[in-house]
Amino acid sequence: MLEGDSLRDKIIAQYDGMSPQLQQAARYVLENPQEVALTSMRRLARNAAVQPATMTRLAQYLGLTGYEDIRAHYAKTIRMRADGFAARAMERETASPDEGGGLARQMLQSLAAQISRLSEPQPLAQLQAVADHLHGARRIYVLGLRSCHSVAWHFHYVMTLLGEKTVHLDGPAGTSGDGLLHAGDKDVLLAISVSPYALHTLELAAAAREKGMAVIAITDSEVSPLASISQATILCPTESQTFFHTLTPALAISEVLCGLLAAHDRQGALEALQKADEHLQSLNIYANTIPRRRI
Numbered sequence: 001m002l003e004g005d006s007l008r009d010k011i012i013a014q015y016d017g018m019s020p021q022l023q024q025a026a027r028y029v030l031e032n033p034q035e036v037a038l039t040s041m042r043r044l045a046r047n048a049a050v051q052p053a054t055m056t057r058l059a060q061y062l063g064l065t066g067y068e069d070i071r072a073h074y075a076k077t078i079r080m081r082a083d084g085f086a087a088r089a090m091e092r093e094t095a096s097p098d099e100g101g102g103l104a105r106q107m108l109q110s111l112a113a114q115i116s117r118l119s120e121p122q123p124l125a126q127l128q129a130v131a132d133h134l135h136g137a138r139r140i141y142v143l144g145l146r147s148c149h150s151v152a153w154h155f156h157y158v159m160t161l162l163g164e165k166t167v168h169l170d171g172p173a174g175t176s177g178d179g180l181l182h183a184g185d186k187d188v189l190l191a192i193s194v195s196p197y198a199l200h201t202l203e204l205a206a207a208a209r210e211k212g213m214a215v216i217a218i219t220d221s222e223v224s225p226l227a228s229i230s231q232a233t234i235l236c237p238t239e240s241q242t243f244f245h246t247l248t249p250a251l252a253i254s255e256v257l258c259g260l261l262a263a264h265d266r267q268g269a270l271e272a273l274q275k276a277d278e279h280l281q282s283l284n285i286y287a288n289t290i291p292r293r294r295i
Helices: 008-015 019-032 031-037 041-048 052-061 065-079 085-094 102-117 121-136 147-159 176-180 199-210 248-264 266-282
Strands: 140-144 166-168 190-192 214-219 232-235
Touching: 008 019, 008 031, 008 190, 008 214, 019 031, 019 041, 019 052, 041 052, 041 065, 041 248, 052 065, 052 176, 065 199, 102 176, 121 190, 121 214, 121 232, 140 147, 140 176, 147 166, 147 190, 176 199, 190 199, 199 214, 214 248, 248 266
Parallel strands: 140 166, 140 190, 190 214, 214 232
Antiparallel strands: none
């Protein structure tokens, strides 16, 4: 994401009025500015799964002459650093699929770059702001369905070690929404969803807003449906070298938020963790050796 980018701001502002094809092209441009600057229109259209003419129509919809205006804008905006994302994009264009470890190497390098991107100034400021907001809430209702369930459950589980502040909206038999029964304007909904977005997550987020709750989103795009109704949003990249999107950055965000929340009250966190350790030890949960079989 490029800070202070007027074209990006224009795309976001006009996104809801676009046709589905233009939205698909616009979203790809938003999420891949380095690629826009470095590749041809035909290749970019192919990667975005749209026709090349759609890229031209997108430019015209935005009041530009043609696609070259979009490409030139990003080429001018992106600084080419030897260790930057643009340089890595160029390297990826020329690298052999089997070079230096093949797919496994590509996947791990991609994940490392995505995590590194989260440590830049703007994402760090967003993380701290969200942690401060969550700390001030009476309760944090946590929602993540389908693939994002693991991220929501991880956040909730870690937070239970620190106290009783979170409520996991994970009810059986379609009762997830029942957990919002006693929620109010002093509470926050932390919603996690990435494309393709789970319909029930969007419905429950809208219901939370109607109850006066603030919605905090961990999602994958500035034009995500959650972004438009959230008080604060943390963007997590999901691009993957395989057929399934990655959730590693979202899980990293969950871990960082838990750490920041614990840091708000270090003494209280320490006391809660000591109590949790004592409880788990009393239940004989863990072991360091293979137990003997009982005969």
